[in-house]
Amino acid sequence: xxxxxxxxxxxxxxxxxxxxxxxxxxxxxxxxxxxxxxxxxxxxxxxxxxxxxxxxxxxxxxxxxxxxxxxxxxxxxxxxxxxxxxxxxxxxxxxxxxxxxxxxxxxxxxxxxxxxxxxxxxxxxxxxxxxxxxxxxxxxxxxxxxxxxxxxxxxxxxxxxxxxxxxxxxxxxxxxxxxxxxxxxxxxxxxxxxxxxxxxxxxxxxxxxxxxxxxxxxxxxxxxxxxxxxxxxxxxxxxxxxxxxxxxxxxxxxxxxxxxxxxxxxxxxxxxxxxxxxxxxxxxxxxxxxxxxxxxxxxxxxxxxxxxxxxxxxxxxxxxxxxxxxxxxxxxxxxxxxxxxxxxxxxxxxxxxxxxxxxxxxxxxxxxxxxxxxxxxxxxxxxxxxxxxxxxxxxxxxxxxxxxxxxxxxxxxxxxxxxxxxxxxxxxxxxxxxxxxxxxxxxxxxxxxxxxxxxxxxxxxxxxxxxxxxxxxxxxxxxxxxxxxxxxxxxxxxxxxxxxxxxxxxxxxxxxxxxxxxxxxxxxxxxxxxxxxxxxxxxxxxxxxxxxxxxxxxxxxxxxxxxxxxxxxxxxxxxxxxxxxxxxxxxxxxxxxxxxxxxxxxxxxxxxxxxxxxxxxxxxxxxxxxxxxxxxxxxxxxxxxxxxxxxxxxxxxxxxxxxxxxxxxxxxxxxxxxxxxxxxxxxxxxxxxxxxxxxxxxxxxxxxxxxxxxxxxxxxxxxxxx
Amino acid sequence: xxxxxxxxxxxxxxxxxxxxxxxxxxxxxxxxxxxxxxxxxxxxxxxxxxxxxxxxxxxxxxxxxxxxxxxxxxxxxxxxxxxxxxxxxxxxxxxxxxxxxxxxxxxxxxxxxxxxxxxxxxxxxxxxxxxxxxxxxxxxxxxxxxxxxxxxxxxxxxxxxxxxxxxxxxxxxxxxxxxxxxxxxxxxxxxxxxxxxxxxxxxxxxxxxxxxxxxxxxxx
Numbered sequence: 001x002x003x004x005x006x007x008x009x010x011x012x013x014x015x016x017x018x019x020x021x022x023x024x025x026x027x028x029x030x031x032x033x034x035x036x037x038x039x040x041x042x043x044x045x046x047x048x049x050x051x052x053x054x055x056x057x058x059x060x061x062x063x064x065x066x067x068x069x070x071x072x073x074x075x076x077x078x079x080x081x082x083x084x085x086x087x088x089x090x091x092x093x094x095x096x097x098x099x100x101x102x103x104x105x106x107x108x109x110x111x112x113x114x115x116x117x118x119x120x121x122x123x124x125x126x127x128x129x130x131x132x133x134x135x136x137x138x139x140x141x142x143x144x145x146x147x148x149x150x151x152x153x154x155x156x157x158x159x160x161x162x163x164x165x166x167x168x169x170x171x172x173x174x175x176x177x178x179x180x181x182x183x184x185x186x187x188x189x190x191x192x193x194x195x196x197x198x199x200x201x202x203x204x205x206x207x208x209x210x211x212x213x214x215x216x217x218x219x220x221x222x223x224x225x226x227x228x229x230x231x232x233x234x235x236x237x238x239x240x241x242x243x244x245x246x247x248x249x250x251x252x253x254x255x256x257x258x259x260x261x262x263x264x265x266x267x268x269x270x271x272x273x274x275x276x277x278x279x280x281x282x283x284x285x286x287x288x289x290x291x292x293x294x295x296x297x298x299x300x301x302x303x304x305x306x307x308x309x310x311x312x313x314x315x316x317x318x319x320x321x322x323x324x325x326x327x328x329x330x331x332x333x334x335x336x337x338x339x340x341x342x343x344x345x346x347x348x349x350x351x352x353x354x355x356x357x358x359x360x361x362x363x364x365x366x367x368x369x370x371x372x373x374x375x376x377x378x379x380x381x382x383x384x385x386x387x388x389x390x391x392x393x394x395x396x397x398x399x400x401x402x403x404x405x406x407x408x409x410x411x412x413x414x415x416x417x418x419x420x421x422x423x424x425x426x427x428x429x430x431x432x433x434x435x436x437x438x439x440x441x442x443x444x445x446x447x448x449x450x451x452x453x454x455x456x457x458x459x460x461x462x463x464x465x466x467x468x469x470x471x472x473x474x475x476x477x478x479x480x481x482x483x484x485x486x487x488x489x490x491x492x493x494x495x496x497x498x499x500x501x502x503x504x505x506x507x508x509x510x511x512x513x514x515x516x517x518x519x520x521x522x523x524x525x526x527x528x529x530x531x532x533x534x535x536x537x538x539x540x541x542x543x544x545x546x547x548x549x550x551x552x553x554x555x556x557x558x559x560x561x562x563x564x565x566x567x568x569x570x571x572x573x574x575x576x577x578x579x580x581x582x583x584x585x586x587x588x589x590x591x592x593x594x595x596x597x598x599x600x601x602x603x604x605x606x607x608x609x610x611x612x613x614x615x616x617x618x619x620x621x622x623x624x625x626x627x628x629x630x631x632x633x634x635x636x637x638x639x640x641x642x643x644x645x646x647x648x649x650x651x652x653x654x655x656x657x658x659x660x661x662x663x664x665x666x667x668x669x670x671x672x673x674x675x676x677x678x679x680x681x682x683x684x685x686x687x688x689x690x691x692x693x694x695x696x697x698x699x700x701x702x703x704x705x706x707x708x709x710x711x712x713x714x715x716x717x718x719x720x721x722x
Numbered sequence: 723x724x725x726x727x728x729x730x731x732x733x734x735x736x737x738x739x740x741x742x743x744x745x746x747x748x749x750x751x752x753x754x755x756x757x758x759x760x761x762x763x764x765x766x767x768x769x770x771x772x773x774x775x776x777x778x779x780x781x782x783x784x785x786x787x788x789x790x791x792x793x794x795x796x797x798x799x800x801x802x803x804x805x806x807x808x809x810x811x812x813x814x815x816x817x818x819x820x821x822x823x824x825x826x827x828x829x830x831x832x833x834x835x836x837x838x839x840x841x842x843x844x845x846x847x848x849x850x851x852x853x854x855x856x857x858x859x860x861x862x863x864x865x866x867x868x869x870x871x872x873x874x875x876x877x878x879x880x881x882x883x884x885x886x887x888x889x890x891x892x893x894x895x896x897x898x899x900x901x902x903x904x905x906x907x908x909x910x911x912x913x914x915x916x917x918x919x920x921x922x923x924x925x926x927x928x929x930x931x932x933x934x935x936x937x938x939x940x941x942x
Contacts, residue, residue, distance in 0.1 A: 125831050129862070130772040132734025216732045216775025308731050395831045397862040399918050400770075402738045405925075416923060418741070532923065711830075 008277040008333035015243035022343025025473040033500035047091040049501025060094040063155035065506035070152040078123030079213040087239035093166035094158025101138035102428040106147025130215035135396035136413035155523040168238040169256035177315040181287035185270030217286040224307035240287040253337035259318035353477040362576030382705040411456035423531025425459030432517030443488025450524035455590035458597030459526025466503040471515025481518035495583040537606035538623030542685040550656030559651025565610040566650035585655040604660035614649040630691035632680040726763035735770035742917035755787040765802040768809030781811035802846035810911030821870035827894030837889040850935040859914035868895040
């Protein structure tokens with residue numbers, strides 16, 4: 001700038017060059033992600049990524065973290081996380097049609113973790129239910145590494161006609177800048193900076209940095225903006241998120257190659273006496289910024305009034321390329337917009353952390369083999385990481401909008417597009433423990449899990465959004481984990497041809513107890529040409545044949561207890577390195593499974609994930625309310641992998657699926673299975689889950705363990721039960 | 723037949739209701755909260771959502787919306803009106819229906835599918851059903867716990883004005899009440915969402931069986 005910035009200008013830089021807005025630690029690494037593909041209409045760089053669905057329809061989607069606010073004020077932190085991501089989608093011109101949430105907390109035996117969990121779920125419901133966007137999916141996981149530093153990642157998906165996409169770039173010198181939505185207050189000042197620091201005792205005092213959400217206002221904002229776009233009254237549109245007016249205005253200006261002048265006295269304020277710098281960096285929620293041609297301004301303001309929103313012309317597009325702040329006609333700050341949008345980049349050395357060489361190996365010989373597998377299965381089904389999520393999603397409206405074809409509880413949510421046969425599927429996945437034990441393998445496995453989940457329901461996976469939740473990049477461990485996870489994810493995305501089209505980075509997830517598990521979460525979307533042909537995990541008929549599809553046991557891809565759910569839940573151990581995902585096998589089998597569904601041969605599919613084959617089978621029994629008896633072509637001895645029941649029943653392996661078909665379809669399925677490895681493992685029927693002398697449990701017993709209310713006051717603790 | 727759907731600020735099932743009307747083969751008509759009349763519709767659905775953000779109390783502010791004047795006259799003249807979820811709450815606040823809807827006893831929002839039994843077909847919204855019919859309908863609410871004083875409850879039962887009854891009570895409602903009607907029997911309020919199950923593509927169109935009654939009653 002050629003001169004020292006004044007206080008206001010410094011405030012602008014301080015928020016815009018925070019990690020949250022500027023990605024100064026992560027930008028060079030993010031370049032590793034593939035972001036182009038056949039269906040990609042908009043990659044990174046806009047408010048959300050966009051992919052085409054066919055017939056002129058497109059999906060805008062993005063995931064974003066709200067970890068830090070949720071750690072200190074969980075209800076509002078989670079609620080405004082939902083509100084914020086909805087506005088990102090709205091800024092593309094799309095109608096928000098689905099929400100998902102990827103959540104992580106410390107174990108429920110700590111009161112603080114129970115409080116955070118309960119209030120985050122309430123906050124998501126409180127906002128999402130009222131705003132009228134269904135919450136159709138997500139995931140939750142508990143581990144000590146998240147104690148005091150929960151991860152709250154919200155994903156929103158919006159539907160739009162391809163030709164109606166809007167961009168955020170400001171154009172047209174002399175055009176007006178209109179602020180729509182709520183009034184601006186002092187809430188959330190320096191929220192972005194707060195979100196870019198470690199959490200400490202002091203963080204409690206930063207509650208005032210957390211914004212307060214008003215879903216009613218957001219609902220009005222959605223309807224108003226969609227109507228304004230529909231009537232062609234806007235040149236461009238941008239949401240106000242982190243760093244408020246500063247980031248919106250400077251990003252709109254920088255991407256349009258123009259300047260924007262904001263007159264702070266014209267911004268409708270919630271309270272008196274706000275300084276211009278406060279107005280510029282306030283993170284008051286439910287606001288959008290639009291560029292409007294002068295002759296349309298009146299119509300825009302009238303529309304805002306119709307929707308009971310505050311609307312005001314607060315500035316104009318200028319030719320000078322600066323973000324210029326004026327107050328009562330006097331220039332109080334002026335900064336080149338592209339400088340604000342161009343934070344410095346820190347490239348750091350990637351050093352392998354010592355802890356990776358100290359992870360204890362798993363020696364099965366020292367692991368006592370359980371005597372009663374019924375008890376083990378029940379213990380696993382009742383564990384907070386594996387039990388039913390009904391007590392969570394039952395608090396979310398997942399059906400408003402009447403487009404939810406497959407409701408929560410399946411491998412992925414399935415949505416339709418009214419008036420067409422088209423549909424799409426959505427999933428979020430994360431594998432923190434795996435990424436901790438093996439950052440590169442875990443990163444790839446995260447993407448593979450999402451790819452499997454979409455394939456299970458029958459959707460063709462097309463693109464990815466992600467949230468990279470890590471500890472401090474200023475510490476070698478954190479930076480290494482970030483860099484290696486990205487490498488693993490990028491490779492998987494390349495193999496699967498699922499480019500990363502949007503995302504967000506949340507670093508400094510650390511407390512005085514240390515960093516969270518490195519936890520990249522992936523939101524993946526898939527498409528259906530005919531949404532009526534989809535599959536779900538629950539058994540649907542008595543007498544169906546159940547087939548395990550995947551590379552044969554005994555080869556390189558054997559079930560493994562290394563880093564497994566079984567090992568942690570039953571033996572309290574985090575040890576061993578999970579097997580490296582075989583990306584080609586993952587793709588081969590997932591793509592094959594999908595063809596069974598889209599050709600209408602199969603309507604019952606589930607993949608093997610945490611807890612291995614027997615957890616997956618139990619889930620299929622529970623979801624369908626129909627029993628299963630192991631038999632078929634797999635002898636008892638073959639089930640004891642390496643002579644051990646636990647490895648066979650609960651060992652985890654990738655690229656593996658369970659499908660169920662009526663015998664009348666068996667010939668068709670066998671034809672479709674040519675070239676694949678598979679085993680016929682038994683028939684559905686009755687009301688028990690039985691496997692030789694290893695497992696014999698009634699549906700009632702299974703339900704009693706699985707259908708737990710995670711919010712019960714005296715919920716069994718994470719780790720061991722009973 | 724033209725069926726109106728009121729739209730208050732914060733209504734969020736209005737589009738779903740309009741879609742269900744279309745599925746019925748009737749003509750959907752949007753009734754904006756600030757409209758001075760009902761545009762000559764033959765029946766009205768007051769849809770679910772969070773009108774005015776549910777601030778103060780669910781339905782408490784919506785009842786003062788401009789469109790409520792003509793709606794009240796329409797109801798008094800015997801016009802068929804159904805309030806769904808938040809719409810039920812609005813109609814009780816407007817004293818078009820008895821009772822009130824309190825917080826669920828679980829103190830949680832509940833989104834689920836529940837079985838209900840049709841208790842009377844002597845209303846325009848259940849005329850095509852038979853008493854004893856069972857439907858599985860979605861619920862999604864925070865305040866669905868029907869409350870009325872004992873005399874009112876007794877009257878509702880005596881006069882067979884309980885329209886739907888839960889077979890699995892999701893919210894603690896008195897007498898498992900899921901829906902009631904007014905004395906004139908033309909105004910009905912239900913907590914479950916029939917409009918959400920109006921399409922086999924979503925697995926069920928049991929809600930249409932209920933809504934279709936209004937066409938049958940009108941001889942359409």
